[in-house]
Amino acid sequence: MDLTEQINQLEADLLELGSLLEKAKQKRVQELLKQEQKKVEKELAVKRQQKEKQAKREADPSAAAKAAYTVKINNYAWDQSEKFVKIYLTLKDVHNISPENVEVNFTERSFSVLVKDLNGKNHQMTILNLLCPIDLKDSYKKIKTDMVLVMCRKQTTKNWDCLTTVEKQAKEKDKPEVDANADPSDGLMTMLKKIYSDGDDEMKRTINKAWSESQEKKIRGGEGGGAGEDMMDF
Incomplete structure (x- = not known):
């Protein structure tokens, strides 16, 4: 109609x-x-x-040209339920334009949004490399007051840790490497060394003080060892 x-x-x-x-x-x-x-x-x-x-x-054909100016949508929020991953795009007055001006296209691992002629501009975003595949035929959009809600239907009920594989790789890269057969105390020592080497002078003084106090407690407990060792000597 x-x-x-x-x-x-x-x-x-x-x-x-x-x-x-x-x-x-x-x-x-x-x-x-x-x-x-x-x-x-x-x-x-x-x-x-x-x-x-x-x-x-x-x-006025020139009006279309004026509306052709496209801005990228950078800000969004996302959530999930058992069946859907939901992406929230806040766009003022989007509920006042024709629904046909809001286009959302899905592939198995991506989606794109194009909002045409909203307050004299086009608004666009594309999310690639979704963490898990989605079901195209059951994915859809909802237009709410000042918001576009993109509903990506999961192919499985698996919980998503991140929205994209790129985000997951970035998180895993930041995690310290853990050797399953290593002594737990070695892992702690490796982490302390990294914090010490990356820290400023104040951080190094704080770590050295804590280390020194720890060694003194060991001596008082009869475990031996020398007090006042510097982390830099590890």
């Missing part, structure tokens, strides 16, 4: 609501009809505004 048909339908609904309101006797029924009347009036105003913009674009 195009905008003209939608406007005609809303105008017909409004006339019928007005007729029912005149006949209604009960106060509660009158209030309910008035509430519905206001909702239809608001929706009708939005559709008429969309129709006016559409007519201006058709009458």
Whole structure:
């Protein structure tokens, strides 16, 4: 149904609501009809505004060129349920434009969003290398107040640690390497050495002090060893 048909339908609904309101006797029924009347009036105003913009674009081809300026969407949030990964894009007034102006395309490991002619600009984002494959036919978009919600249907109910494989690789790269057969104390020592070597002078003084106090406690406990050893001598 195009905008003209939608406007005609809303105008017909409004006339019928007005007729029912005149006949209604009960106060509660009158209030309910008035509430519905206001909702239809608001929706009708939005559709008429969309129709006016559409007519201006058709009458002035240069308007399309002005709207062709595209900005990249960098900010988003994501969440997940058992069945879906949900990506939230905040875009002011997006609910006021035609739903056809919001395009979302899915592949098994990616999706792209293009919002056309929103406040004189196009808005675009592409997410590649999703952590797990998604189901194309059951993935979809939702348009809410000032927001586009991208619903990616999981192929399995597996929980996603990250949104993309790139993020997962970055996290794993930052993790310290662990030898399953190594002494746990060796792993701790390796970590302390890394913190010491990467730290500033204040950090090194703090670590040396803590190390020194630890060695003194060992001596008092009869475990032997020399106090005051410097981490730099490891």
